[in-house]
Amino acid sequence: MSRFRKIGVVGGGAWGTALAATAERAGRRVTLWAREPDVVAAIAERHENTSFLPGVSLNPSIAATGDLVEVARADALLLVVPAQYLRATAQALAPVLPEGTPLVIAAKGIEMGSGATMGEVLAETLPRNPVAVLSGPTFAIEVARGLPTAVTLAAADPVLGAELVAALGTQTFRPYLSDDPVGCEIGGAVKNVLAIACGIVSGRGLGDNARAALITRGLAEMVRLAVAKGGKPETLMGLSGLGDLVLTCTAMQSRNCSLGAALGQGRSLADVLGERRSVAEGVASAAAVAALAARLGLDMPIVAAVDAILHRGAAIDTAISSLLARPFKAEGF
Ligand SMILES: NC(=O)c1ccc[n+]([C@@H]2O[C@H](COP(=O)([O-])OP(=O)(O)OC[C@H]3O[C@@H](n4cnc5c(N)ncnc54)[C@H](O)[C@@H]3O)[C@@H](O)[C@H]2O)c1
Numbered sequence: 001m002s003r004f005r006k007i008g009v010v011g012g013g014a015w016g017t018a019l020a021a022t023a024e025r026a027g028r029r030v031t032l033w034a035r036e037p038d039v040v041a042a043i044a045e046r047h048e049n050t051s052f053l054p055g056v057s058l059n060p061s062i063a064a065t066g067d068l069v070e071v072a073r074a075d076a077l078l079l080v081v082p083a084q085y086l087r088a089t090a091q092a093l094a095p096v097l098p099e100g101t102p103l104v105i106a107a108k109g110i111e112m113g114s115g116a117t118m119g120e121v122l123a124e125t126l127p128r129n130p131v132a133v134l135s136g137p138t139f140a141i142e143v144a145r146g147l148p149t150a151v152t153l154a155a156a157d158p159v160l161g162a163e164l165v166a167a168l169g170t171q172t173f174r175p176y177l178s179d180d181p182v183g184c185e186i187g188g189a190v191k192n193v194l195a196i197a198c199g200i201v202s203g204r205g206l207g208d209n210a211r212a213a214l215i216t217r218g219l220a221e222m223v224r225l226a227v228a229k230g231g232k233p234e235t236l237m238g239l240s241g242l243g244d245l246v247l248t249c250t251a252m253q254s255r256n257c258s259l260g261a262a263l264g265q266g267r268s269l270a271d272v273l274g275e276r277r278s279v280a281e282g283v284a285s286a287a288a289v290a291a292l293a294a295r296l297g298l299d300m301p302i303v304a305a306v307d308a309i310l311h312r313g314a315a316i317d318t319a320i321s322s323l324l325a326r327p328f329k330a331e332g333f
Pocket residue numbers: 011012013014015016017035036052080081082083085106107108109138139140141277278279280281
């Protein structure tokens with residue numbers, strides 16, 4: 001019998017809601033914390049997250065709360081707030097979270113300003129809680145509907161990792177165990193930036209060859225950063241790297257890819273963001289990853305181009321021309 005009987009989900013967006021649904025199907029008792037009172041009320045009363053995941057009926061056994069004290073009573077917590085809000089959320093949890101409660105990072109991003117991974121943010125804010133990472137090709141709506149999905153579940157402690165796999169896995173939500181949380185996190189964060197690049201290329205009508213080139217050379221950038229941060233290159237060949245990169249770069253269902261496509265068609269970033277309530281993590285992570293790469297002396301030209309377009313006023317066509325003007329080089333990472 002699993003020691004993780006009660007799972008707390010911190011973050012009531014689409015992904016937190018989908019993870020709550022799948023954890024409940026795995027036999028866990030689930031409490032979901034959401035920041036917005038209307039989300040808490042809709043889940044508690046209508047068993048639906050009408051704001052962020054409309055159209056999916058949740059099991060009535062899933063409890064909703066706006067109180068961190070309540071969610072912190074769980075045996076393990078899934079952390080699913082957007083990356084730029086994880087530090088503040090973890091700081092708010094610190095006084096109420098028992099020491100030793102395992103934390104599973106399910107957000108995908110790098111913190112702006114610090115350049116910290118979510119694991120590094122938690123090491124500073126909740127240093128007495130063991131951490132795992134769950135990442136992979138996972139559109140929330142498909143997971144919530146119970147469609148077949150596979151993810152990477154990475155933990156430095158293999159016993160904790162295996163226990164979490166057993167607690168969260170089902171026939172249709174299949175976690176593959178990894179011992180490389182760093183590589184797992186880097187894949188999930190960088191693929192969002194690359195998905196914006198792929199969207200831009202689609203929106204500009206530059207063709208399928210260009211998208212395949214971006215995916216492949218983007219993977220090389222991802223591997224460079226992961227290795228520099230102490231991750232393993234092979235992790236990036238798995239679900240949390242290549243798997244998520246392929247999903248997010250080829251489907252307009254992706255918020256990051258569709259945002260890029262809108263930019264490629266000539267819309268402004270402010271316009272596109274202004275009409276969305278959902279998060280496109282690649283926007284913030286582009287700036288964070290580009291700054292981190294510069295600090296580490298890493299060549300990440302595609303990420304740098306996306307950062308330049310989003311945050312430095314670069315014209316899309318100029319950024320693309322600069323990428324195409326780079327000298328020929330040997331293939332590899
Ligand atoms: N949606 C997916 O398919 C999916 C899949 C895998 C991973 N993720 C990751 O999960 C994380 C959460 O994304 P999502 O899709 O659930 O979000 P969402 O776009 O559905 O909802 C936005 C979320 O942002 C939160 N938010 C807004 N302002 C905030 C603030 N000031 N402080 C704290 N929270 C605030 C809202 O409460 C809400 O939970 C992201 O890192 C995302 O990359 C999402």
